Amino acid sequence: MVSYLYKPMREAQFLKQNADKWKQYERDLFNPDDPDVFADHFIELTDDLAYSRTFYPSSNTTKYLNGIAAQFHQKIYRNKKEKSSRIWSFWKFELPYLFKQYQRQFFYAFLFTVVFCFLGALSAKYDDNFIRLILGDAYVNMTNENIEKGDPFGVYRHGDQLSMFLFIAFNNIRVAFIAFVYGIFFSIGTVLLLMENGLMLGSFEYYFFAKGFGLQSVLTIFIHGTLEISAIIIAGCAGLIMGNSILFPKTFSRWDSMRKAGKDGMKIVLGLVPFFLTAAFFEGFVTRHYLHMSTGLKVSILLLSLFIIIWYFILYPIRLHKRIERAQKNAEDEKDQNFQLWLNKKLSSEK
Secondary structure, eight states, X not given: XXXXXXXXXXXXXXXXXXXXXXXXXXXXXXXXOOHHHHHHHHHXXXXXXXXXXXXXXXXXXXXXXHHHHHHHHHHHHHHHHOHHHHXXXXXXXXXXXXXXXXXXXXXHHHHHHHHHHHHXXXXXXXXXXXXXXXXXHHHHHHHHHHHHTTOTTGGGGSSOHHHHHHHHHHHHHHHHHHHHHGGGTTTHHHHHHHHXXXXXXXXXXXXXXXXXXXXXXXXXXXXXXXHHHHHHHHHHHHHHHHHHHHHOOTTSOXXXXXXXXXXXXXXXXXXXXXXXXXXXXXXXXXXXXXGGSOHHHHHHHHHHHHHHHHIIIIIHHHHHHHHHHHHHHXXXXXXXXXXXXXXXXXXXHHO
């Protein structure tokens, strides 16, 4: 029988073979996008650490690997235990940082909605039947009666407030999920849903402008409509993310691309739930009092809602992204310099 003795590689060779990988793992500590990949990094590090402890037990390599592995373990353990912190981190960092990656899709969803809104208003102007086709005869007839009574937006004053709130919240969240899921049909389903909402909004607003209630309709309807319409557009963005992942997988396999887009899109849709709940609250409990609200109060609610959308989904993600990039670059520069000095010293001592 022939026996084979395992001969370990020299420490210098071990360093050369793995140095780039370890530095990449250190950078990934600042941006653990995929928990599965993060866990894989930790497993590989512990394997390398076990090897280093076996063959170089007192070396700086072992100390270095032990330090990185400890940081990975701390992050994984903290993410499992601190669930309340995880929820806060999702709203404060994860969702806005994620949204920065997809601002192009957000722009396209916004553009589709604006274009179809304009087409809806134009169609309503040149075709009297278009408004009834989009809004329905019952709604148009009821609104005409309310206008004659001097209460053009009386539809918001009928019904129980709590029931209206629950129904509107459920319906809008349902529409948002549909907009996201429809993206699987190569984005076409999402675009069609944005088209439906855009045509409805355009014809709806033209109807009131044509009746002489244009400004009043904006100040009344957009008490709740600012958050509601914005959230639907953002849900459309999630659908476009899904569709684009299938059409343009880039370097990923189509399945991996779709899986990642599905996770990201779902996070965005779930992140919209508080905005839909707030919009439903305004529609159920606040808009119905439009006759007794001052113009200043209406404008204030509208502008505050618009500011929240622009800040949280556009400005803050850009600011956060730049801040994280600066922090990563500073940390990488410092760690790269220290690691390179240590590595050069170690390699020179092995020659």
